[in-house]
Amino acid sequence: MTIPNHPPSTLTSQQTRLLARQNTITNTAGYSPGTLQANLLILPQKHSTDFHNLCLRNPVSCPLLGISSTPGNPHRITPSPCIRTRDFDLRTDCPRYRVYKHGKCIADNKPDLLDVWPHPHPHPHPHPHPHHQQEEKEEEKYTAFLIGCSFSFESALHNSNLTPRHHLTSTIVAMYSTSIPLLPAGIFTNAHCIVSMRPYREEDIDRVREITRPYLATHGEPVDWGWDAVERLGIRDIEKPDFGHSQVFGVGEVPVFWACGVTPQMAIEAAGEKIDGLVFAHEPGHMLVTDWGVEDLERLKGGLGAFHQE
Amino acid sequence: MTIPNHPPSTLTSQQTRLLARQNTITNTAGYSPGTLQANLLILPQKHSTDFHNLCLRNPVSCPLLGISSTPGNPHRITPSPCIRTRDFDLRTDCPRYRVYKHGKCIADNKPDLLDVWPHPHPHPHPHPHPHHQQEEKEEEKYTAFLIGCSFSFESALHNSNLTPRHHLTSTIVAMYSTSIPLLPAGIFTNAHCIVSMRPYREEDIDRVREITRPYLATHGEPVDWGWDAVERLGIRDIEKPDFGHSQVFGVGEVPVFWACGVTPQMAIEAAGEKIDGLVFAHEPGHMLVTDWGVEDLERLKGGLGAFHQE
Numbered sequence: 001m002t003i004p005n006h007p008p009s010t011l012t013s014q015q016t017r018l019l020a021r022q023n024t025i026t027n028t029a030g031y032s033p034g035t036l037q038a039n040l041l042i043l044p045q046k047h048s049t050d051f052h053n054l055c056l057r058n059p060v061s062c063p064l065l066g067i068s069s070t071p072g073n074p075h076r077i078t079p080s081p082c083i084r085t086r087d088f089d090l091r092t093d094c095p096r097y098r099v100y101k102h103g104k105c106i107a108d109n110k111p112d113l114l115d116v117w118p119h120p121h122p123h124p125h126p127h128p129h130p131h132h133q134q135e136e137k138e139e140e141k142y143t144a145f146l147i148g149c150s151f152s153f154e155s156a157l158h159n160s161n162l163t164p165r166h167h168l169t170s171t172i173v174a175m176y177s178t179s180i181p182l183l184p185a186g187i188f189t190n191a192h193c194i195v196s197m198r199p200y201r202e203e204d205i206d207r208v209r210e211i212t213r214p215y216l217a218t219h220g221e222p223v224d225w226g227w228d229a230v231e232r233l234g235i236r237d238i239e240k241p242d243f244g245h246s247q248v249f250g251v252g253e254v255p256v257f258w259a260c261g262v263t264p265q266m267a268i269e270a271a272g273e274k275i276d277g278l279v280f281a282h283e284p285g286h287m288l289v290t291d292w293g294v295e296d297l298e299r300l301k302g303g304l305g306a307f308h309q310e
Numbered sequence: 311m312t313i314p315n316h317p318p319s320t321l322t323s324q325q326t327r328l329l330a331r332q333n334t335i336t337n338t339a340g341y342s343p344g345t346l347q348a349n350l351l352i353l354p355q356k357h358s359t360d361f362h363n364l365c366l367r368n369p370v371s372c373p374l375l376g377i378s379s380t381p382g383n384p385h386r387i388t389p390s391p392c393i394r395t396r397d398f399d400l401r402t403d404c405p406r407y408r409v410y411k412h413g414k415c416i417a418d419n420k421p422d423l424l425d426v427w428p429h430p431h432p433h434p435h436p437h438p439h440p441h442h443q444q445e446e447k448e449e450e451k452y453t454a455f456l457i458g459c460s461f462s463f464e465s466a467l468h469n470s471n472l473t474p475r476h477h478l479t480s481t482i483v484a485m486y487s488t489s490i491p492l493l494p495a496g497i498f499t500n501a502h503c504i505v506s507m508r509p510y511r512e513e514d515i516d517r518v519r520e521i522t523r524p525y526l527a528t529h530g531e532p533v534d535w536g537w538d539a540v541e542r543l544g545i546r547d548i549e550k551p552d553f554g555h556s557q558v559f560g561v562g563e564v565p566v567f568w569a570c571g572v573t574p575q576m577a578i579e580a581a582g583e584k585i586d587g588l589v590f591a592h593e594p595g596h597m598l599v600t601d602w603g604v605e606d607l608e609r610l611k612g613g614l615g616a617f618h619q620e
Contacts, residue, residue, distance in 0.1 A: 184534070
C-alpha cells in the first residue's frame with residue numbers, strides 16, 4: 001500500500017502505522033491527531049500476569065489501552081477497537097524499538113523486531129509453512145501491553161492556548177524520577193513513578209488540571225504542582241531532568257508534574273535479573289498510534305473489560 | 311422478614327444486610343464469608359465525579375465495587391451484580407454510620423442515615439406521594455461509592471494457616487498514615503495512602519503476597535514489607551499506629567503493609583472546607599456486605615465497565 005505524501009495531521013492511524021512500518025517516519029508527535037498514541041511494552045508470557053497487575057495497580061503512570069489477544073501473536077490486540085485493522089504487526093508498526101535483557105537496554109533505534117521475535121504467527125499469511133508452525137511452539141511467546149501516552153492531552157492543552165513549553169522550544173519534555181513508589185506486583189518491585197514536567201503560570205493551573213482530567217487513559221490530570229512539589233516528589237534539581245531536556249521557566253511560572261509513560265520501562269529496569277527473556281519497547285517519542293479516539297476516553301475509564309464483548 | 315438465629319458464617323449477604331438494618335449486629339467480620347464486604351462513602355452529587363476519578367486513579371487503596379445507579383436513590387447500585395436484591399437501602403443496611411461536615415466527623419455510631427438523608431426515593435414504594443417527589447428536587451442528591459475491604463483476603467490468609475495476628479489477639483488491625491501520596495483528583499488533593507499492617511515471618515512473605523494478589527478489588531497484594539519499609543513509608547513509630555491497635559511481633563517477624571480502606575475517609579478529611587454538604591461513611595469495621603463473591607475477583611480486574619451490560 002502506498003501512502004500519499006500528506007501532512008501528518010491528515011493521516012489516519014492506519015496510514016501512520018504503515019509509514020512507521022516502512023520506516024519513513026520517526027517521532028509520531030502530531031501524527032493522526034484525535035487518536036490515542038501508545039507506549040509499547042512486550043514481555044515473555046510468563047511475566048505477563050505480573051506486568052498486567054502492575055498496570056492495573058498503577059493506572060496513572062501505566063494506563064492500559066490494549067493487550068495482546070493471544071500470547072505470541074503480533075497481529076491482534078484486545079479489546080478490538082484499539083487496533084481495528086487486520087493488517088497490523090506489533091513488530092513493525094512502531095517507527096523505532098528498544099530491546100532489554102535482564103532489565104538493561106541492549107539495543108535501541110531498531111527499525112523493527114523481526115529478527116528478535118522471528119516467527120510470524122500464521123495469520124495474516126493465508127498459507128503458513130508447516131514447519132514454521134512446528135518451530136513456533138519452541139519459541140518464546142511474547143505478550144504486548146499498550147500504555148497511554150501524553151501526546152493526546154498535549155494537543156488538548158495546545159488547543160486551549162496552553163501549548164506545552166517544549167513544543168514551543170522544540171525540546172523534549174523534562175522527565176524526573178520521583179519518590180512516589182510504583183505499587184508492586186509480583187516480580188515488579190522497588191520501582192518509582194517517573195513524571196514529566198511542563199511549566200505553567202500559577203493562575204492557569206486550575207484550567208490545566210481541568211483540561212487534562214478527562215484523559216485518564218493517558219495519565220490524566222497532574223500528580224502534583226508548584227515549587228513545593230519539587231521537594232515532595234524527591235526531585236533533587238529541577239534543572240537536571242533524568243530524561244529529556246531542562247525547561248525554561250517564565251515569570252510567575254511553576255512546575256506542573258504529570259505521570260509519565262517512561263515509568264513502565266523503569267519498572268523493567270528495576271526488575272532486572274528477575275526477568276527471564278527479552279523485553280521489547282518503543283523508542284521514546286516513537287509511539288504506536290492506536291485506533292482509540294479522544295471520544296473513547298470516557299468509556300475507557302470503566303476499564304478495558306467494558307470493551308471485551310466488542 | 312425474620313432472620314433465623316444462625317451463625318454469621320452461614321448467612322447470605324442479604325441476611326447479613328437485614329440484620330444490619332435491624333441493628334442486631336455490629337462488626338461484620340466473619341459474616342457471609344465468600345462475599346466481598348465494602349467500605350461506604352456517600353457524597354453530594356456535585357463532588358461525585360472528582361471522587362470517582364480519585365478512586366480510578368488510586369485503585370489499590372480505593373478499589374471500586376459499585377456506585378449509586380442514580381444520584382439520590384439509596385436503593386440501587388451499578389453494576390447490578392454488586393447488590394442483587396430489590397429490598398436494599400444504603401441508609402440502613404450498614405450496621406453503623408458516620409457523618410462528616412467540611413471534612414470533620416460530626417457524628418458516629420449512628421444506626422442509620424434516615425434523618426440526614428430523609429427523602430426516600432419513590433422506589434421501592436409502589437405509590438409515591440406526589441408532593442414527596444416535588445420536594446425531592448430541592449434535596450441534596452447523594453451518590454454512594456462502595457470500596458473493597460480487606461476482610462475478604464484475611465479469610466484467604468486464615469484458610470492458608472496464615473491467620474492475621476489481630477484475629478488471634480482479638481485486636482483491631484494496626485493502621486498508619488504514610489508518605490505515599492494519593493494521586494489527586496479535582497478537590498481531592500494533599501491526601502496520603504493509609505496502610506494496614508500484619509506481622510509475618512520473612513520466609514512467609516512470598517506466600518502472603520501470592521495469596522492476596524488475586525484480591526485486586528479488595529486492596530490486593532502488599533504495598534511494601536520488611537523493617538526497611540517502615541522508613542520508606544514515612545512511618546515514625548511502628549508501635550504507635552494512627553488507627554487501631556499496636557501489634558506484637560514474634561521472633562523473625564517483619565511488618566507487611568497493605569493499602570487500607572480508611573484512605574478514602576482521609577481524602578474527605580484532607581478536602582475539608584472544599585466539600586460543600588454532608589458526607590456519610592460506614593463506621594470502621596461495620597461494613598456493607600455486597601453480593602460480589604470471591605469468584606467475581608478475576609472479572610472485577612477489568613473494571614466495573616465490564617459489568618455495565620448486565
